[in-house]
Amino acid sequence: xxxxxxxxxxxSTLPYNKELVETLSGMIADQGDVVVRTAFLNMNKPVxxxxxxxxxxxxxxxxxxxxxxxxxxxxxxxxxxxxLNLNEDKKAVxxxxxxxxxxxxxxxxxxDPCIAKLAYKxxxxxxxx
Amino acid sequence: xxxxxxxxxxxSTLPYNKELVETLSGMIADQGDVVVRTAFLNMNKPVxxxxxxxxxxxxxxxxxxxxxxxxxxxxxxxxxxxxLNLNEDKKAVxxxxxxxxxxxxxxxxxxDPCIAKLAYKxxxxxxxx
Numbered sequence: 001x002x003x004x005x006x007x008x009x010x011x012s013t014l015p016y017n018k019e020l021v022e023t024l025s026g027m028i029a030d031q032g033d034v035v036v037r038t039a040f041l042n043m044n045k046p047v048x049x050x051x052x053x054x055x056x057x058x059x060x061x062x063x064x065x066x067x068x069x070x071x072x073x074x075x076x077x078x079x080x081x082x083x084l085n086l087n088e089d090k091k092a093v094x095x096x097x098x099x100x101x102x103x104x105x106x107x108x109x110x111x112d113p114c115i116a117k118l119a120y121k122x123x124x125x126x127x128x129x
Numbered sequence: 130x131x132x133x134x135x136x137x138x139x140x141s142t143l144p145y146n147k148e149l150v151e152t153l154s155g156m157i158a159d160q161g162d163v164v165v166r167t168a169f170l171n172m173n174k175p176v177x178x179x180x181x182x183x184x185x186x187x188x189x190x191x192x193x194x195x196x197x198x199x200x201x202x203x204x205x206x207x208x209x210x211x212x213l214n215l216n217e218d219k220k221a222v223x224x225x226x227x228x229x230x231x232x233x234x235x236x237x238x239x240x241d242p243c244i245a246k247l248a249y250k251x252x253x254x255x256x257x258x
Contacts (some may be wrong), residue, residue, distance in 0.1 A: 007248070010202075012202040013202075014201065014202050014203060016202060019240075024244060024245045027242055028248055031246070034252075062256070064255050068248060069199075070197065070198075070199060071145040071146045073141040073142075073143050074141065077143065090258075104255045104258070105255065108251070109248060109251065110149065110247075110251075112247050114244070114247055115243070115247070116157050116160070117156075118241050118243055119197060122237070123157070123163075125235065125236065126195075126219075127233060129233070
């Protein structure tokens with residue numbers, strides 16, 4: 001299977017969310033044989049629909065929609081599922097290059113110890129400033 | 130120095146952000162000899178002011194305000210600094226138990242490789258669902 005990952009960012013009027021999502025997308029692309037694209041829910045482009053369309057010509061058979069959000073919330077539970085037209089099983093079908101391609105919605109990052117470790121490092125950095 | 134960390138969450142009408150921030154706060158408390166409290170910008174309590182007040186009786190000499198946000202944005206650049214009354218050096222002074230205590234604002238999490246790794250894991254989990 002040719003797998004695509006659509007990295008989904010919140011979007012912002014300031015440039016930092018887009019920079020973060022694009023940097024993480026590059027790091028995600030380095031981790032496997034996957035085609036990575038980005039999209040944003042609000043305020044930045046491409047929007048989700050454009051993000052799905054951007055897999056045209058890549059030959060992907062399936063796409064993981066990967067939310068770069070720390071936790072579930074209204075954006076991940078309502079807005080993104082609605083935009084992606086997800087079914088109850090958190091999946092959808094989109095058409096790319098005239099072919100039906102499954103879209104599978106991933107979970108947000110969650111309370112992983114690596115995030116706590118990173119946060120603690122940010123606290124230490126602030127104290128040494 | 131007795132160090133406090135005020136873990137700052139976004140807040141949400143759904144329970145997940147609060148759960149995430151509280152879980153991460155527990156993990157952060159396990160990493161050092163620090164007094165950890167939580168506060169939320171929106172929709173959940175304690176609010177930031179209450180979060181600072183909750184260090185009463187702990188004997189902290191300084192407090193790191195640690196935003197659990199992936200990237201800078203309007204919340205971290207405008208809303209939180211305003212609520213904490215930060216100066217240009219991203220510091221403030223608050224009064225706790227009649228004593229002046231420095232508040233030092235930390236950076237958000239940022240595009241760390243550990244987050245890209247965790248996101249990739251979430252994509253793999255979605256594919257095996």
